[in-house]
Amino acid sequence: MGKCIDMNLFPRNVCFTSTTSEDQCQCIEIQNGRPWTYQIDLYGIAFTMHCMIFGEYMDISCQNGIWNINRKLPSHFNSGIWNNLFHSLLNVPSCxxxxxxxxxxxxxQEFMFTFEVDEFVSAIANMRTMLEEKHRRESSKIRAFKYV
Structure with missing residues (x-):
C-alpha cells in the first residue's frame, strides 16, 4: 500500500509519531498526532476495502470516541462482518x-468465499476506475507544472 515499514529494522516496542506523507490514506493516529506502528497498514486495508465496496475514497468520522465509515453498507452485504472489520481496523486501542x-x-477469507463473482468483478472495476482517475489527475498536474 506504499506505507510499509520493516519493523525488524527497529528496536522492539518502537512507535512512530510523524510521517512525511500528507495523502488521504493517513491512519487516525497520524491524523491526531498519536503514536502508531501497524495502524497505518490496518488503515490502508480498511481504505482499500472501502474503495472496492463503494468505488470512492473512504470518509470517516468519530462519534463518542468510535471511528466509523460514513457510508452505509449495501443491503446485500453481511453488515455484521463488515462493520466489525471496519471497527477493528479503524479503532486500534494503542501500539x-x-x-x-x-x-x-x-x-x-470467509467473506471472499461468499462473494458473488459479479460483485467481485464490480469491486475490481471500481478500484481500476479510481486508480485511472487518480493517474489522470496526477498526469494533468505534471503537464500543468511543465508548461507554467
Whole structure:
C-alpha cells in the first residue's frame, strides 16, 4: 500500500509519531498526532476495502470516541462482518494492542468465499476506475507544472 515499514529494522516496542506523507490514506493516529506502528497498514486495508465496496475514497468520522465509515453498507452485504472489520481496523486501542490479524484475515477469507463473482468483478472495476482517475489527475498536474 506504499506505507510499509520493516519493523525488524527497529528496536522492539518502537512507535512512530510523524510521517512525511500528507495523502488521504493517513491512519487516525497520524491524523491526531498519536503514536502508531501497524495502524497505518490496518488503515490502508480498511481504505482499500472501502474503495472496492463503494468505488470512492473512504470518509470517516468519530462519534463518542468510535471511528466509523460514513457510508452505509449495501443491503446485500453481511453488515455484521463488515462493520466489525471496519471497527477493528479503524479503532486500534494503542501500539501495544493491535487487533488479531489472523482473525481479520479469516473473516476476509470467509467473506471472499461468499462473494458473488459479479460483485467481485464490480469491486475490481471500481478500484481500476479510481486508480485511472487518480493517474489522470496526477498526469494533468505534471503537464500543468511543465508548461507554467
Amino acid at each position: 501495544d494492542f493491535i487487533p488479531d490479524l489472523q482473525s481479520i484475515q479469516a473473516k476476509l
